[in-house]
Amino acid sequence: VLSSPDTFHPLPSRPHIENSPRPRARPPSPGLRKRIPSSKDDGHKMRFKFGNGKQPTFNAEDASVRMHLKGRPVVLYKPTDIETSYNINSSSALPDNKLKLEWVYGYRGRDCRSNLYSLPTGEIVYFVAAVVVLYDPKDGYQRHYLGHNDDVKCIAIHPDKLKIATGQVAGLELDPRLPQVHIWDAVSLTTLHVLDSFDRSVACLSFSKADGGAMLGVVDESNDHVLSVWNWQKEVKITEAKSSKDQVLLCEFNPQIQGSIVSCGKNHINFWSLEGGQLVKKQGLFERHEKPKYILCLGFTANGDVISGDSSGNVQVWTKGRKIAQILESAHDGPVFCICAIRDGFITGGKDGGIKKWSENLQTVKQTQLPEESGSVRTIASNDKGQLLVGTKKNSILLGDFEADFQTIVHGHVEELWCLAVHPSKAQFLTGAYDKQLVMWDATNHTSLWFKTFDDGIQSASFYPCDNNIIAVGMTTGRWLILDSSNLELITVHTDGNEQHDVIKFSPDGKFLAIGSHDNMIYIYNVSDDGRKYNKHGKLSGHSSYITHFDWSADSQNIQSNSGDYELLYWDVQSCRQMTSAPSMRDIEWATQSCTLGFTVLGVWPEGADGTDINSVARSTEGKLLASGDDFGKVHLFKYPAVQPRSSSHNYSGHSSHVTSVQFMAGDDRLISTGGQDCSTMQWKVV
The missing domain is CATH 2.130.10.10 (YVTN repeat-like/Quinoprotein amine dehydrogenase)
Incomplete structure (x- = not known):
């Protein structure tokens, strides 16, 4: 970091709240960096041992895996479509596909x-x-x-x-x-x-x-x-x-x-x-x-x-x-x-x-x-x-x-980059950063189609499921807004709380919008008029730390969510109530898999993980591949589901900061990843 008049001042870590673990940010100096498992380009196997040294165990009676993250027990229930002969000690196979770096956005x-x-x-x-x-x-x-x-x-x-x-x-x-x-x-x-x-x-x-x-x-x-x-x-x-x-x-x-x-x-x-x-x-x-x-x-x-x-x-x-x-x-x-x-x-x-x-x-x-x-x-x-x-x-x-x-x-972002959203059908994607810029990219021509500067830093975004140019954007201040991407018209602006909105997602049927906030709440809105009208439906209250990820069920009736203290909770959207029986949710079909805690993604966690090392996961549309982005600048590609604690992956370097988000594009032919403080976006071809 320079101390000259043209100094770049690194951004502070994510806001700290009570009971939150350390912020998801890259360690400040080589001497303080965590050890990462050694790896090779052709894939590696990770020994599944967490910070407290406890090995995960499988309970055949209720078909659950119990693992620990930073001393906290996490219980994950096996879906019934996973083979009944599941053995937690079995080895896993590498995916047939690999990634090749196709384009780097930024400078x-x-x-x-x-x-x-x-x-x-x-x-x-x-x-x-x-x-x-x-x-x-x-x-x-x-x-x-x-x-x-x-x-x-x-x-x-x-x-x-x-x-x-x-x-x-x-x-x-x-x-x-x-x-x-x-x-x-x-x-x-x-x-x-x-x-x-x-x-x-x-x-x-x-x-x-x-x-x-x-x-x-x-x-x-x-x-x-x-x-x-x-x-x-x-x-x-x-x-x-x-x-x-x-x-x-x-x-x-x-x-x-x-x-x-x-x-x-x-x-x-x-x-x-x-x-x-x-x-x-x-x-x-x-x-x-x-x-x-x-x-x-x-x-x-x-x-x-x-x-x-x-x-x-x-x-x-x-x-x-x-x-x-x-x-x-x-x-x-x-x-x-x-x-x-x-x-x-x-x-x-x-x-x-x-x-x-x-x-x-x-x-x-x-x-x-x-x-x-x-x-x-x-x-x-x-x-x-x-x-x-x-x-x-x-x-x-x-x-x-x-x-x-x-x-x-x-064209590049200048400040920390967390927001990534891929278009549901086109070869386009959005990025947004703390520099207040929202950019629409063309993944085929590798150009920015447009960019818009807002009054607040940008944390998250989501495309409306129908191709009608509607975009939801979550800010760092508690505000969220709806934008028409065809003319950059600001349709509506709402405020829920005063902390950043880490996740914002439309339901698959387009009838709801959920906003996961750093204030531990998930706010639910009814959506009408083709994504142009929003009325408060309720909020999901029960997490004891900030919301990190959530997924809608395929039928838009349920949500699964993760928080900063390694919880995996389930919700009924209509009643805005928590589904307290986790085993009863084991066979729900989820429209996406972005939650980093779940039975089908338990294999992404590396040795010595403290719960914040994996910032993002994404399942491919066809459900054959799983990608993850970690705190060490690596993008990993697994076979989905990754249900073995020693899941094997191909891993790829390029980012020099924590990889904040990974998402497959429509058609599963490309993967997009974003780097936090390196401010870069990388486009990988699935080969």
């Missing part, structure tokens, strides 16, 4: 820099979560480098434009795993080399240019922000030196001067030279000029002079020594976030959303302004057609030039 611009480049193939390369994306906006395809297992933080392109280096934070799986730098081939996407002698995280990196890219400079996020120089082909460290106690944001090899490196960040800019295998540092001198709090970006002129931009809006030109030769005061209104060197000058972008082209003699040649909704300019790159690629702090990428308007080619 990480909010708190990273210099992470957008154009390749000779016409592809642009950037990262989000643990995925490096190679995207061709003209031909409309993506390729993905999936070698990392946690947040990718920085990227560098080799001078040959065929090799790419990417750095990440410490990984989740093999504890302790040091932060890594991967050097990989941009054509085959194969990993060529891995460097891993770093502390905490890789802050920034750069290939050398003057010698054809033989060296790689890397700065980590240790207390001294160590700068190391590597012969990356031999995976040998040439030398290292303490860079600064203060935060280092960038390091760059000078393209004109061999062995020359410049690094910058909070309160400093350093000029390094590689002499006799050792790094020699000289600090930049501001002399009569006011020293800025941050040097935020770097660039180089054709003769090797260094250009820097600072947090005060100024641009400095440094001679080949370490003194300022010229300064452009107030080049931008606010921090200068990026500098892009071009043939006849350079381009700058700032927090003010402005983009300026400067001549070699430091005169403004052209300028333009991004729309306010696009956000601040985070980074700029040019492609082989002379167009500009602009990454913004609002996690979007725009394409354009000074003569024409910029078009958004990558």
Whole structure:
């Protein structure tokens, strides 16, 4: 997390209420992360042992499984259509299907820099979560480098434009795993080399240019922000030196001067030279000029002079020594976030959303302004057609030039993402986040069809079962609303309680709407006039913690629900009463299976689970597959029903934060997953 003027502040955890377990959020640091079972891409078997060490047991007399989550007993009753010879100790089979990552929605611009480049193939390369994306906006395809297992933080392109280096934070799986730098081939996407002698995280990196890219400079996020120089082909460290106690944001090899490196960040800019295998540092001198709090970006002129931009809006030109030769005061209104060197000058972008082209003699040649909704300019790159690629702090990428308007080619959420709803019949889905944006996506063309910004953060959403464009949206404030997606007309707004609505769902027949709230209640509304009129029917009261999931029965008469203290309760909707005889509900047909506690999904829970490790499950429409999303960035695919405690699954990496939701699309040919604080949405093809 940066503490500079462009800081991204992580969101607080979910609101805490009495008797609630820990919030469902990713652990804050590698040292505090939970251990995750080791796994392989071809599936794994999980030993079913919970935090208190008690094994689940099967009671043949009443056909129930008793398991414990964080010391609490959970009793699950076997449906009669599960074979009578059920043996809790039997092994399970992997599903016949697998998942393949098809598309990644989003971009990480909010708190990273210099992470957008154009390749000779016409592809642009950037990262989000643990995925490096190679995207061709003209031909409309993506390729993905999936070698990392946690947040990718920085990227560098080799001078040959065929090799790419990417750095990440410490990984989740093999504890302790040091932060890594991967050097990989941009054509085959194969990993060529891995460097891993770093502390905490890789802050920034750069290939050398003057010698054809033989060296790689890397700065980590240790207390001294160590700068190391590597012969990356031999995976040998040439030398290292303490860079600064203060935060280092960038390091760059000078393209004109061999062995020359410049690094910058909070309160400093350093000029390094590689002499006799050792790094020699000289600090930049501001002399009569006011020293800025941050040097935020770097660039180089054709003769090797260094250009820097600072947090005060100024641009400095440094001679080949370490003194300022010229300064452009107030080049931008606010921090200068990026500098892009071009043939006849350079381009700058700032927090003010402005983009300026400067001549070699430091005169403004052209300028333009991004729309306010696009956000601040985070980074700029040019492609082989002379167009500009602009990454913004609002996690979007725009394409354009000074003569024409910029078009958004990558749209992303900026704050924690929990809301996901798939269309009942079309290849479309909704996402909503705490950034107050609701976005409708086309899963075929991989584009956003529309987005709307509300006054409150968005927690949940649901499509009306008939294709009439009606959408229900649950907010973080106790409000919920009905929207017509054809014209974005707001039909009605209601308020129930003052806490977030974690789940909102129409009944299969469209006659009811249920809202599961963080205040422990499920509110029921009668629905009429094709989803345009709502009257309060009642509320389901009985849970002792916040509602996490619920499902409607296929006949719209009952609801099963989970809460934050690991309860599985059943309800009669007409009377709004709890069905206290759980065994009598064992054979109810449920329209969906999103409850994470249930006999048919008991196999999704990993070793050491405390009850909040599984954030989401989803049964495919045909009822053959079960997907889950967990706190460790993994998406799992099981055979449904997953009734064995040691259920086997294929598991997939890509997210770097807790996976907040998974849902199959209509037709079961795709699965959508959302990442909480990585703000990404991933589309998986079922193969």
